[in-house]
């Protein structure tokens with residue numbers, strides 16, 4: 001499966017996700033610089049990685065959302081391509097309007113860097129069909145702007161449409177309804193604050209992130 005990882009000035013989890021994709025899919029992803037106007041042909045997944053794009057000025061993800069490559073990412077998502085935004089990637093996707101709501105400063109102000117327990121809310125493909133609905137998993141988080149915020153009407157709609165993909169098992173950063181991960185309407189764009197790419201082999205202390213990549217790989221290989 002051909003994959004791409006978007007790289008912004010200040011990305012720092014681009015290598016982590018590249019290694020995870022390589023280990024799971026057996027192919028090396030294309031690293032795509034933010035200034036590129038297009039994406040490579042024939043992709044099965046685009047990853048928007050974690051980090052501190054543009055130093056988190058003006059808000060985390062705000063400047064990256066306006067990078068030339070993001071227009072191509074939005075077009076590809078509209079065409080149904082799976083897009084995975086992790087941590088800063090989730091912030092970029094909300095700032096780009098590809099996912100609703102915003103990620104605000106953590107309720108406790110502090111940077112939160114630890115393992116957290118999460119509930120997988122649904123087993124919806126392409127990302128979660130290798131998990132059980134309601135399954136409890138553990139992944140690491142590392143962020144200062146993970147406090148998901150949206151108005152009540154939006155939150156109710158997200159719940160009603162089954163688009164809350166992941167919830168913190170207990171409050172971590174003040175996120176509305178403990179939201180840790182979110183899908184777009186079609187289900188092919190996922191933004192999540194925890195880092196699945198940092199839990200794919202035993203040496204990481206757990207493998208709860210691995211099935212997410214395997215599920216996308218299965219889907220694309222079967223196509």
Ligand SMILES: NC(=O)CC[C@H](N)C(=O)O
Nearest residue numbers: 050051087088143144145
């Ligand atoms: N690990 C990350 O992607 C950090 C995300 C973001 N810049 C924050 O601290 O909120």
